[in-house]
Amino acid sequence: MKEQLLDTLKQYFGYHSFRPLQEEIITSILKKNDTLVLMPTGGGKSICYQIPALIMEGTAVIVSPLISLMKDQVENLRANGIAAQALNSSNDETTNANLRLQCLQGKVKLLYISPERLLSELPFLLKDIKISLFAIDEAHCISQWGHDFRPEYTQLNILRKHFPDIPIVALTATADKITRLDILEQLNMRSPQIFISSFDRPNLSLAVKRGLRQDEKLHAILHFIARHEKECGIIYCMSRSTSEKLTNILQKHGIKAAAYHAGLQGKEREKAQEDFINDRIQVVCATVAFGMGIDKSNVRWVIHYNLPKSIESFYQEIGRAGRDGLPGETLLFYSLSDIILLTKFAAQSKQQQLNMEKLYRMQQYAEANICRRRILMNYFGETMEEDCHNCDVCKNPPERFDGTVTVQKALSAIARTNEQIGVHTLINILRGTAEQEVIRNGFDKLKTYGVGRDIPVYDWKVYLLQMLNLGYFEIAYNENNRLKITDSGRKVLFGQARAMLVVVKHSQEQYNASRKPQVKVTKSPADSSVFPKQTEENDALFEKLRALRKELADRQRIPPYIVLSDKCLHLIATSKPETIEEFEKISGIGEYKKEKYGKDFIELIRKFNKH
Ligand code: ADP
Ligand code: ZN
Secondary structure, three states: OHHHHHHHHHHHHOOOOOOOOHHHHHHHHHOOOOEEEEOOOOOOOHHHHHHHHHHOOOEEEEEOOOHHHHHHHHHHHHOOOOOEEEEOOOOOHHHHHHHHHHHHOOOOOEEEEOHHHHHHHOOOHHHHOOEEEEEEOOHHHHOOOOOOOOHHHHHHHHHHHHOOOOOEEEEEOOOOHHHHHHHHHHOOOOOOEEEEOOOOOOOEEEOEEEOOOHHHHHHHHHHHHHHOOOOOEEEEOOOHHHHHHHHHHHHHOOOOEEEEOOOOOHHHHHHHHHHHHOOOOOEEEEOOOOOOOOOOOOOOEEEEOOOOOOHHHHHHHHOOOOOOOOOEEEEEEEOHHHHHHHHHHHHHOOOHHHHHHHHHHHHHHHOOOOOHHHHHHHHOOOOOOOOOOOEHHHHOOOOEEEOHHHHHHHHHHHHHOOOOOOHHHHHHHHHOOOOHHHHHOOHHHOOOOOOOOOOOHHHHHHHHHHHHHHOOEEEEOOOOOEEEEOHHHHHHHOOOOOOEEEOOOOOHHHHOOOOOOOOOOOOOOOOOOOOOOOOOOOHHHHHHHHHHHHHHHHHHOOOHHHHOOHHHHHHHHHHOOOOHHHHHOOOOOOHHHHHHHHHHHHHHHHHHHHO
16 A cells, blocks of 8 residues: 555655655545645645545545636646646636546546536536545635635535545645634534644744834845845735835846735736746735735745734745745844834724734744744644754844843833833934934933934834833824833833843844845855755756756746756756656656656756766
8 A cells, every 4th residue: 555655656746755644644535534634835735635536536626716726736737647627717618518528538537626616516517427535725715714714615515415425635724723623514524534734844944134224124135135046035015015116126126026916907916926937027026915826836935024914924925935845035024113003903903802912923923032933833833842943043042131221211211201202203312313303392401312322223123122022111002103111111210120132133234234235145045954955066057957947838838846846956956867767766757757858858967967
């Protein structure tokens, strides 16, 4: 049995071993158990139902919520020589008629279908064909508790009744306990086998930058992108206008970028998405609307231009990087103004308390001075025994100092203005800036005016963020964002308690903020310690391989990552196969791809080696 599974894995997908839980899940499905699979994005869920579909007799029916997701899956399978089809409203009637015929003839191993279509086909097609299994992808859509609730999904509860003997497999990357139970109940799963894999994505590095000004942020982003020359990434922005402004600026710096948000025409959005998938643009500046429909495996980095509203959203969004298992770099920008705005949104939302709490947890993550991955995993109910060594806190542990005097200066300035000022004015008072509002209100006569002149503006911002998170003052969001000292703040102010602050570290990027970024920096720093390169890879060869992949992709009108994943391409670049036997050994090369692409790649490598 084990042999057969491994053979199927190698033959069709070109992989040599299963990832954790995959084999157990496949075995459970083959035993016709109803099965619930929880795995993080990029964890390898698809193979869990695709291998049973290939081994079992009949057609596997896969319910998927989005046409773009279906398209991606079907392209991927067909690129491995597997008979997969999608039945949905984007096909014309002739295509669908043909497709039905193929299903009836038993020629389709995997049939992707939208939930509406599934219901309408129940009395027809689905009655007439032999079904091996049902897979419900993105199964959290069935639950009102999940974040992508889709009413059509709730009608899937009739499957169990109509098909008592066919196993149902539900798969999702995001489901808390309530959602999980909801999925089981709503699908009427019987004695379900539940598999929950670790949600850790060790290949994603984590970093946070606090309190940067707009121009500093921009500088940091240009610097970051320069390190990721030719590597695709997403920048998530809070507002549509930011995503557009940022896109313009990037374009002016010669970076191929596009904006993506709900305010754009459907066509424009589609184009941005297609261009990104097909490596025609490098960067998408998007609002949260982007990503649900794409399975692009070679997104190499994700930046959050603003703080996300919850850890769930954050984790899902960074999860779009590094799905192929290669390093993905992530960076989160975090500022006081984000908090002020997001708190306002949360306060005005329906589930006010819940949303405030979620935002607070997100804020704690951003302010963390312990391993960030431990915080994330802990949030999702997993505990890590050790630090991750792939987040900025681990790599650069914070140093603390006794910041009592600093805190007292700030709090005293707040007190002396009768708690009427916001952060901006507070910093101006501390720094002794002759700004209009300061002068007009006579704040320049205060005893605290200028007492914090020795501390740069940026450092003050970071200290104030720390003070906010330590609970020394609050921001009255409903009163013009004025600052109010809390009880614990008062204790520090009156010398009854000491305050420990984290030393502000200045990266080179901040000092250079006014200068133009140097564009050529060393390649992605992403963790040679975690992912050591086995053999030195030749950059020139890699670029040639990449170009060949693009050519092959364009010829077939499919995205490059579907021809071969980035990981596979790197493996070819390091192992430099010169024969078909060597080529076949590479992870990710199944029989179909060996036949289809082997010759072209080998020829390129032979030529390259001769030079
Ligand atoms: P998910 O649906 O969970 O987000 P996918 O099924 O798309 O993830 O898998 C993510 C990536 O991992 C794909 O490129 C897939 O081919 C690859 N993958 C899955 N299983 C294995 C395996 N056993 N060995 C190597 N790569 C794998
Ligand atoms: Zn860490």
